[in-house]
Amino acid sequence: MQTTPDSLAGAPTRQSFWTEGGSLWLPPQESTTAHEIDGLFNFILYASIILTIIVAAAMVYFVWKYRRQSHVDRPVDVHESKWLEMSWIVVPTLLVLVVFFWGFRAYVGTAIPPSDAITVNVKAQKWAWTFEYQNGIQGFGEIWVPVGTPVRLEMTSQDVLHSFYVPEFRIKHDVIPNRYAYVWFEAPRVGTYQVLCTEYCGTAHSNMGALIHVVDRDTYYAALRGEIGNNEPQAPVDLGEQLYTQRNCNTCHSVDGTAGVGPSWQNIWGQPRPGSESGVVDDAYIAEAILYPQAYIVPGYENGNMPSYDGQLNEEQVAGLAAYIREVSGAATEADRVVPTGDEEASVDAQPPEGGMGDPGTPVADPVDPSDRDAVRSE
Amino acid sequence: MATLTQTPQTAPAPAARAYPVGHEPVHNYLREPRPADDVRGLARAWAWVKSWALSVDHKRIGIMYLVAVSVFFTVAGLLALGIRTELFFVNQYSDTGAVIGGNIMGPDTYNRVFTMHGLIMVFLFIIPSIPATMGNFLLPIMVGAKDVAFPRLNLLSLYVYAAGASIALWSITTGGVDTGWTFYTPYSKETGTAVIAMALGAFVMGFSSILTGLNFIVTIHKMRAPGMTWNRMPLFLWSIYATSIVQILATPVIGITMVLLVMERVMGIGIFDPALGGDPVLFQHFFWFYSHPAVYIMILPAFGVISELMGTFSRQRVYGYRAVALSSVAIALLGFLVWGHHMFTSGQSPVSSVVFSLITFLIGIPSGIKIFNWVWTMYKGSVWLKTPMLYALTFLFLFTIGGVTGIMVGALAVDIHLHDTYFVVAHFHYVMMGGTVMAFLGGIHYWWPKMTGRLYNETLGKISALLVFLGFNMTFFIQFVMGSQGMPRRYYDYPDMPWLEPLHQASTIGSYVLGLGLLVVLVNGMLSLRKKTPRAPGNPWGGATLEWTHTTSPPDHHNFHHTPLVTHGPYDYEVLFQTSGDSQRGAPVPIVEVGGPQEMDQEIDDGTRQPDSAADM
Numbered sequence: 001m002q003t004t005p006d007s008l009a010g011a012p013t014r015q016s017f018w019t020e021g022g023s024l025w026l027p028p029q030e031s032t033t034a035h036e037i038d039g040l041f042n043f044i045l046y047a048s049i050i051l052t053i054i055v056a057a058a059m060v061y062f063v064w065k066y067r068r069q070s071h072v073d074r075p076v077d078v079h080e081s082k083w084l085e086m087s088w089i090v091v092p093t094l095l096v097l098v099v100f101f102w103g104f105r106a107y108v109g110t111a112i113p114p115s116d117a118i119t120v121n122v123k124a125q126k127w128a129w130t131f132e133y134q135n136g137i138q139g140f141g142e143i144w145v146p147v148g149t150p151v152r153l154e155m156t157s158q159d160v161l162h163s164f165y166v167p168e169f170r171i172k173h174d175v176i177p178n179r180y181a182y183v184w185f186e187a188p189r190v191g192t193y194q195v196l197c198t199e200y201c202g203t204a205h206s207n208m209g210a211l212i213h214v215v216d217r218d219t220y221y222a223a224l225r226g227e228i229g230n231n232e233p234q235a236p237v238d239l240g241e242q243l244y245t246q247r248n249c250n251t252c253h254s255v256d257g258t259a260g261v262g263p264s265w266q267n268i269w270g271q272p273r274p275g276s277e278s279g280v281v282d283d284a285y286i287a288e289a290i291l292y293p294q295a296y297i298v299p300g301y302e303n304g305n306m307p308s309y310d311g312q313l314n315e316e317q318v319a320g321l322a323a324y325i326r327e328v329s330g331a332a333t334e335a336d337r338v339v340p341t342g343d344e345e346a347s348v349d350a351q352p353p354e355g356g357m358g359d360p361g362t363p364v365a366d367p368v369d370p371s372d373r374d375a376v377r378s379e
Numbered sequence: 380m381a382t383l384t385q386t387p388q389t390a391p392a393p394a395a396r397a398y399p400v401g402h403e404p405v406h407n408y409l410r411e412p413r414p415a416d417d418v419r420g421l422a423r424a425w426a427w428v429k430s431w432a433l434s435v436d437h438k439r440i441g442i443m444y445l446v447a448v449s450v451f452f453t454v455a456g457l458l459a460l461g462i463r464t465e466l467f468f469v470n471q472y473s474d475t476g477a478v479i480g481g482n483i484m485g486p487d488t489y490n491r492v493f494t495m496h497g498l499i500m501v502f503l504f505i506i507p508s509i510p511a512t513m514g515n516f517l518l519p520i521m522v523g524a525k526d527v528a529f530p531r532l533n534l535l536s537l538y539v540y541a542a543g544a545s546i547a548l549w550s551i552t553t554g555g556v557d558t559g560w561t562f563y564t565p566y567s568k569e570t571g572t573a574v575i576a577m578a579l580g581a582f583v584m585g586f587s588s589i590l591t592g593l594n595f596i597v598t599i600h601k602m603r604a605p606g607m608t609w610n611r612m613p614l615f616l617w618s619i620y621a622t623s624i625v626q627i628l629a630t631p632v633i634g635i636t637m638v639l640l641v642m643e644r645v646m647g648i649g650i651f652d653p654a655l656g657g658d659p660v661l662f663q664h665f666f667w668f669y670s671h672p673a674v675y676i677m678i679l680p681a682f683g684v685i686s687e688l689m690g691t692f693s694r695q696r697v698y699g700y701r702a703v704a705l706s707s708v709a710i711a712l713l714g715f716l717v718w719g720h721h722m723f724t725s726g727q728s729p730v731s732s733v734v735f736s737l738i739t740f741l742i743g744i745p746s747g748i749k750i751f752n753w754v755w756t757m758y759k760g761s762v763w764l765k766t767p768m769l770y771a772l773t774f775l776f777l778f779t780i781g782g783v784t785g786i787m788v789g790a791l792a793v794d795i796h797l798h799d800t801y802f803v804v805a806h807f808h809y810v811m812m813g814g815t816v817m818a819f820l821g822g823i824h825y826w827w828p829k830m831t832g833r834l835y836n837e838t839l840g841k842i843s844a845l846l847v848f849l850g851f852n853m854t855f856f857i858q859f860v861m862g863s864q865g866m867p868r869r870y871y872d873y874p875d876m877p878w879l880e881p882l883h884q885a886s887t888i889g890s891y892v893l894g895l896g897l898l899v900v901l902v903n904g905m906l907s908l909r910k911k912t913p914r915a916p917g918n919p920w921g922g923a924t925l926e927w928t929h930t931t932s933p934p935d936h937h938n939f940h941h942t943p944l945v946t947h948g949p950y951d952y953e954v955l956f957q958t959s960g961d962s963q964r965g966a967p968v969p970i971v972e973v974g975g976p977q978e979m980d981q982e983i984d985d986g987t988r989q990p991d992s993a994a995d996m
Contacts, residue, residue: 037793066759068764075694096740103736107792196875205869
């Protein structure tokens with residue numbers, strides 16, 4: 001059931017720089033800690049501008065004032081002045097100490113999450129972000145969080161280093177395999193913000209985006225119940241096509257025959273795959289290729305870039321992708337285009353594999369009384 | 380190898396021509412040994428090749444380094460233009476995700492291009508640029524020696540460098556590397572590209588760096604001319620000395636790290652790969668323990684060049700000589716303690732981040748001292764706005780911006796926002812390119828007459844300096860804004876931030892202007908080598924260091940006729956006024972405009988040697 005208003009699930013709030021609360025130098029401040037960081041940024045910026053102007057002005061003045069008039073120009077012998085030299089040692093030292101302590105104080109604030117923060121798990125992989133609430137509901141490339149509430153992201157990577165960055169929140173942290181990293185934010189305003197990956201991670205590094213939707217309480221609870229997002233029953237082909245872009249298959253596999261990082265999906269249905277378990281591209285082969293991609297490598301694609309989707313895609317979704325591959329190979333059957341009926345829909349609803357969803361109407365992960373925060377923060 | 384028996388280079392001098400004792404025409408290092416006149420064709424060419432390839436003359440080795448790094452700089456610069464061109468437009472995607480417009484290369488190609496740009500620029504160009512070219516050429520002359528302490532070792536380090544560069548470039552033929560120049564694990568462990576070749580190339584080149592550093596340290600300690608105390612050493616030598624210390628101490632770490640990375644890939648020993656129980660952050664510690672000091676390997680020699688330029692072109696003692704000299708050493712030592720500021724977001728402990736941030740700020744102080752001292756050097760000086768001085772002033776302006784933005788990325792909370800964005804890209808280009816490359820260009824123009832015996836075209840030189848200044852700022856200043864707005868680095872495309880397109884376009888246009896400026900530098904250098912370009916006098920700029928006052932342009936094979944006796948500091952122009960034989964009029968050394976047909980083939984003593992040879996005796 002789709003309950004999200006378009007405005008909430010849409011594009012990021014920021015559509016340009018300079019406007020929408022931002023300045024020439026910084027994007028809008030959309031987290032509670034942003035103003036302190038911006039304060040320091042601006043302090044250093046203005047101090048730097050003043051300093052650079054002093055240096056440049058002195059340079060230009062000296063060049064003009066003491067320009068060589070003739071080959072026999074003799075300069076005045078200048079002797080060093082202790083006071084002058086001390087001044088440009090002591091003053092910059094004091095300035096940078098101020099900057100250090102300011103930065104240190106702001107850092108402490110951003111590094112330690114408040115104890116009442118709600119937790120969202122984040123998993124990074126080449127080249128997509130997966131979010132998971134404490135109750136097991138997942139969002140692929142999208143997350144809904146309540147406005148005016150501290151949110152603590154507990155992040156890990158499945159393959160290589162990534163880095164979680166939201167410019168408007170001024171937060172960033174590397175996401176490392178085999179280790180948990182934390183970052184937190186509290187967004188005071190409703191809006192949608194772009195997540196970027198800032199640690200180089202290979203081919204589709206620049207396309208590894210995600211969205212954070214900061215929403216009101218009701219929408220957040222709906223998200224927690226799994227009612228937001230694309231959970232409507234779909235025909236397998238449509239589901240597959242949607243997953244193809246949503247899970248970033250398209251960054252490596254084209255569907256029009258273009259060579260990419262991985263083999264194109266066009267016309268591969270039924271092709272021989274000598275040496276693999278089933279020998280040809282069929283349902284079993286596709287499931288194996290998605291869940292255990294390193295088990296059989298297609299000749300010519302030995303780079304081994306394909307990440308495993310084991311535990312991330314359920315049977316339905318794998319079947320959907322298989323149907324989509326049939327579709328782009330011109331072998332789709334009638335069954336692939338049929339929207340599942342009631343029975344099957346029940347199985348879709350049962351999607352979250354873990355427990356904690358005994359009563360879908362109860363928000364599980366938020367221990368705080370919603371009315372408190374709404375009164376303070378919501379606009 | 381230079382032989383002791385040399386055929387005279389020119390026809391016997393006319394009998395009417397008399398030379399002062401000790402000033403007979405000599406064969407400069409560019410010409411000798413000259414093949415016998417009856418040798419022709421291939422044999423002659425082969426003799427020429429051998430005379431360079433086997434030369435242990437530090438000047439020839441310096442020139443060979445200069446040719447090599449110029450080639451690599453050109454290659455890496457062209458790759459940079461490719462990067463900027465790719466980013467000119469946001470890519471247009473079809474419904475299926477295929478790119479249908481706005482790009483010139485695919486993402487995998489792009490990743491290889493920016494990686495090769497970084498690797499070539501850092502390891503093949505910037506690190507050897509000033510120490511290996513100007514250091515090799517000038518260091519022995521400036522200390523008043525015939526050569527470096529270990530001439531054969533010097534030739535060996537050139538060949539080790541060439542071997543490392545060949546191994547690294549060979550990786551291009553096998554598909555290049557796509558890890559970024561930082562080789563961060565576990566990506567560098569997993570990627571299917573030629574990481575092993577590149578890592579081994581960097582490993583081998585490290586030896587070249589160490590050998591050169593060793594050679595320079597020994598030369599400075601043991602081979603200074605009589606009277607050249609530490610306090611009379613030109614600041615360029617001080618900075619090369621500090622650089623060499625860093626090279627010797629830090630380079631082994633990158634070598635070991637690269638070996639570990641190769642072992643990780645080949646044997647899976649599990650040091651860095653989390654899947655095997657390793658720690659990817661450990662790699663970053665290892666990497667930056669070398670690579671941050673390496674930043675000082677890159678910039679310290681530039682400080683030395685700028686000191687020379689500011690002194691000579693202001694005809695003034697470098698203000699605060701001692702502070703400038705000692706701050707180089709301070710930077711070299713403190714440079715080992717700040718590597719963690721590259722890792723504020725990496726997951727190292729917050730306490731270490733705080734400590735690294737503090738030490739990082741402390742290292743900014745000596746850099747600031749240098750800037751202020753250089754600017755003040757012009758005070759009451761006699762500022763001569765020639766091309767090298769233009770580059771030096773450009774350096775001061777750009778390096779100041781690079782320095783203050785370094786304060787910004789050193790401040791913990793602010794760095795969290797700016798880390799791995801274009802702000803950092805702009806910052807290190809302001810330091811590395813606005814710093815080192817400007818000093819390199821300034822130094823090359825300054826010492827070009829000394830190296831080649833020819834004067835470049837001053838007008839073209841000024842045009843190039845202007846184009847480089849404008850193009851550079853247009854390219855990289857905009858990137859500060861993009862970065863603080865959130866544009867991450869190493870992005871092939873920016874689909875999530877299409878509003879940055881105009882800024883990227885301006886930056887790309889700036890990079891073309893910058894490229895044009897650098898092309899003018901190259902053309903100017905080539906043009907100056909033509910036969911009809913007038914010979915350069917021994918001391919065209921009125922410099923006061925030994926390479927100007929005690930030898931010809933280009934220098935003789937053994938640099939000096941007599942071992943120089945140093946009686947004053949490197950920038951004591953007052954002394955020069957008194958000894959120049961023209962003290963009433965005040966010119967420290969006459970600027971001799973030479974030219975004309977009779978000057979073309981003969982090494983003429985231009986008069987600069989007269990007073991000093993008197994001092995020698």
